[in-house]
Amino acid sequence: MASLTDHLTDLVADVDAALLFSPTSSFYERFADDEVEVVVVAPDNDVDAETFVELPLPFDNVKDRIRFGIEGAIDEDLLAEGDEVACVASVFDGGSDALVRVTVDEGIHTGIFDLFANSRAEPSVIRDVFEVAIELGKKGQKGKPVGALFVVGDAGKVMNKSRPLSYNPFEKSHVHVGDPIVNVMLKEFSRLDGAFVVSDSGKIVSAYRYLEPAAEGVDIPKGLGARHMSGAAITRDTNSTAIVLSESDGLVRAFKAGELVLEIDPEEY
Numbered sequence: 720m721a722s723l724t725d726h727l728t729d730l731v732a733d734v735d736a737a738l739l740f741s742p743t744s745s746f747y748e749r750f751a752d753d754e755v756e757v758v759v760v761a762p763d764n765d766v767d768a769e770t771f772v773e774l775p776l777p778f779d780n781v782k783d784r785i786r787f788g789i790e791g792a793i794d795e796d797l798l799a800e801g802d803e804v805a806c807v808a809s810v811f812d813g814g815s816d817a818l819v820r821v822t823v824d825e826g827i828h829t830g831i832f833d834l835f836a837n838s839r840a841e842p843s844v845i846r847d848v849f850e851v852a853i854e855l856g857k858k859g860q861k862g863k864p865v866g867a868l869f870v871v872g873d874a875g876k877v878m879n880k881s882r883p884l885s886y887n888p889f890e891k892s893h894v895h896v897g898d899p900i901v902n903v904m905l906k907e908f909s910r911l912d913g914a915f916v917v918s919d920s921g922k923i924v925s926a927y928r929y930l931e932p933a934a935e936g937v938d939i940p941k942g943l944g945a946r947h948m949s950g951a952a953i954t955r956d957t958n959s960t961a962i963v964l965s966e967s968d969g970l971v972r973a974f975k976a977g978e979l980v981l982e983i984d985p986e987e988y
């Protein structure tokens with residue numbers, strides 16, 4: 720008679736690495752003599768792990784957490800395409816209680832980890848803007864596809880390299896991305912022209928900005944128009960990150976230092 724253990728051993732058979740998400744010290748130490756590569760993934764290296772990947776955010780959603788951990792590990796050359804990984808995480812609050820086996824394929828590496836971890840703006844601000852763009856892409860504006868351009872971080876410089884197309888509805892307000900009311904406002908204003916400018920800490924500085932960055936040396940895929948070009952170029956001229964939702968192909972793209980770093984179909988996110 721086979722036992723439950725026999726059936727479930729398959730989950731960890733022949734894995735190339737074990738990713739331990741925010742383990743306790745005692746749990747981590749149990750892996751000390753293992754032959755398999757052990758990587759600790761957490762916001763901080765509290766357990767003094769030898770091999771550690773820093774999560775830019777805690778990520779309540781376990782799938783997001785695992786996806787980011789794997790992408791971070793790929794960025795640090797700890798994992799490669801084709802690797803089999805056992806991810807051990809905590810779903811409830813009681814310590815490591817879940818095991819997920821993942822095959823690393825190229826689709827898992829979207830560039831989003833680098834975007835969150837290495838932008839000038841706070842990771843949570845990038846995430847909140849990114850989520851507004853994804854949501855707008857999924858639903859559109861009253862069922863119609865809509866485009867939007869968010870320039871995040873280094874807002875003072877971005878303001879210097881742009882001009883208003885209309886009065887700024889955020890002029891005297893102190894509203895931040897991530898606030899549900901603000902998300903409704905952003906979606907409403909996205910029907911109108913120009914870019915949103917967001918500060919490093921997430922304050923919405925302006926809507927309706929016409930960006931006027933120097934575009935020389937900016938090399939983005941052919942076929943993208945003025946919204947994407949100006950978004951890309953402003954990130955070369957300033958230390959900002961641009962998150963762009965295309966009205967014509969529905970994709971969300973991000974640009975850093977004048978380059979396309981991420982391209983995601985909201986329907987698949």
Ligand SMILES: Nc1ncnc2c1ncn2[C@@H]1O[C@H](COP(=O)(O)OP(=O)(O)OP(=O)(O)O)[C@@H](O)[C@H]1O
Binds near residue numbers: 967
């Ligand atoms: N320099 C700019 N600064 C801010 N917004 C801009 C700028 N240029 C274009 N836009 C905005 O982008 C909108 C779409 O322009 P365009 O079609 O050329 O861009 P695109 O890159 O093809 O984007 P989409 O894929 O959404 O069509 C414009 O209506 C305008 O609101």
Ligand SMILES: [Mn+2]
Binds near residue numbers: 944967
């Ligand atoms: Mn266009």
